[in-house]
Amino acid sequence: MATYALLSGKDVINTVIADSEASLGVNALVYEVIDITDLEFQPSFGWTRENGIFYPPHMNDTAKALWTEKGFVDVIVEEETPAIEDKKGKK
Numbered sequence: 001m002a003t004y005a006l007l008s009g010k011d012v013i014n015t016v017i018a019d020s021e022a023s024l025g026v027n028a029l030v031y032e033v034i035d036i037t038d039l040e041f042q043p044s045f046g047w048t049r050e051n052g053i054f055y056p057p058h059m060n061d062t063a064k065a066l067w068t069e070k071g072f073v074d075v076i077v078e079e080e081t082p083a084i085e086d087k088k089g090k091k
Contacts, residue, residue, distance in 0.1 A: 003017050004016050004017075004036065005047075005054070006032070012047040015042065021035070034049070043056075
């Protein structure tokens with residue numbers, strides 16, 4: 001058994017568990033079929049596939065740049081700390 005994503009353009013419209021791609025019947029003729037059995041994060045309805053990578057729904061371009069099919073890359077985020085104002089003498 002394998003898990004397949006059915007795509008219409010770049011959109012995943014369904015996932016199916018089947019013995020083979022041939023056993024998908026007409027779905028294999030109508031949709032692009034991708035074997036996703038070995039993916040750590042298996043796409044489902046609402047995901048997209050761009051340049052060979054599956055993305056979860058509603059990801060902006062910044063998030064997509066950090067996403068791999070194994071999750072987000074390790075990123076160190078440095079946040080600015082707001083300066084602490086000297087409150088002495090202020091009323």
